[in-house]
Amino acid sequence: MCLVGFAYKVWPGYPIVIASNRDEFFNRATEKASFWEDHPAILAGRDLQSFGTWLGVTKQGRVAFVTNNRNLRIPSISDPLSRGKLVSEFLISDLSSESYSKEIEANADKYEGFNLFVYDGGSLPVYISNRGGRRSVIEQGFHTLSNALWNTNWPKTEKLRSKMVPLYEDNFAARRNEGFPWEKIFEILNDRSMADSEGLPDTGIGKEKEKALSSIRITAPGYGTRASTIVAISEKGEVFFWEKTYKEPDAEEGEIVSYRFQIGE
Template sequence: MCLIALALHAHPSYRLVIAANRDEFYARPTAPAAWWADAPDLLAGRDLREGGTWMGVTRAGRVAAVTNYRDPGFAQLADAPSRGALVADFLRGAADAESYANDLAERAAAYNGFNLLVGDDGGWFYVSNRTAGVRRLEPGVYGLSNALLDTPWPKVVRARRAMEQAVAAAEGPGWDARLWEALADRVIAADDALPDTGVGSERERLLSAPFIRTDVYGTRASTVLTIANDGEVRFVERSVVPGQDGWTESRHAFRIGSESGSGSSE
């Protein structure tokens, strides 16, 4: 993922709300969100090159999402494990979120730069190999892109504001419309608000919008995930068709602890 807005126990009806965009090269093969054949309790999209994922949820209510950390000043490790495996390994594993995060913090240097969010019924945790330790997340609204958690890049500020407005709207049909609008936002930030991550001003501009579109790279999927207070999970993913304005949509719903759920694609 490259943009995540997350609300923990901030909505009266939902213990968790996530709105996220995954940015990637168009040529990288990807499968849309579905239940995995080799991990039937795991619902996620899939990177078909390395086998991992950027965000997913399980029938037990375990959730994880990852973003890369953008800093060309750090040398890239040619033999580093896939960062998508960090999400998949947690979701397929038995370790609780806190234990997984603490164990990962001890071996994080083996990976290229990442930010990982993991959560279960024991709490939510943030770990990155660009800052020390593990952070337990308290109830509230958070934003994450390709820097540390809540770094106020323009796209992060916009996504957090949209999440705050959405959860404040609370009930009623269309309360989450602000989230979809925020994920589809293609407005490039003003030059004086751009971060300086070492990629040059032209690329900073292109990457500053919440929804990115270039000739070879851009937002590949937008996702809204909710977990209601009663355990009802809804996972909606819009997969972008490169070079076109449309998308395909997959919807999944289940209750935590159930052995079945509904899903559709269109």
């Protein structure tokens, strides 16, 4: 997954809101979001190459997501462990956010660059990266994550922030029980406009590729946004989950699946 907006204790009625795009090669086998047969408490999409996931929630209220941290100037390692397993193994476990992140911190050099978010449903959420970011507790506010460290200001993360923050600041509909604005968030996640060349990050892939990857939704040949996912957890412990999947990089329409459940049931 390559772009996440995370609203923590700022959205009316929903202390946790996640809006995310997963960018991947379209020929990589993937299952759309569902409750897993081998771990029925987990709701997530699934990568069928490593059998991990990029984002998931559980019936106990555990939440995790991961993005790759892109810097081609750092040499690759041999036989790296799956970054998708960082998410799935946390969701399967009963470790606290702090305990799990400490375990990962001790073995961080066994993975290619990653950014990992974990929340156990009770204590504070934690972020950890093996690319210079210290393990840290997430504070109240709106946060963004792409392929650099937490809250790094890239054009796409700043655009996501500029579109999401007014949405929840103006969202008094939640207080009037008019529903969560998931359709509007999907519109935001479908923004395919690229950033100007000025201000693009330099991760070692060249300006042309940086520009191609600068939009909120990526539509490059054979590669792009495979899935957009929205997770909202209400003050009453209800989990709302929407996923829109695309079959082709430039597909106009996507297939939507949705789930709703009460934590602990």
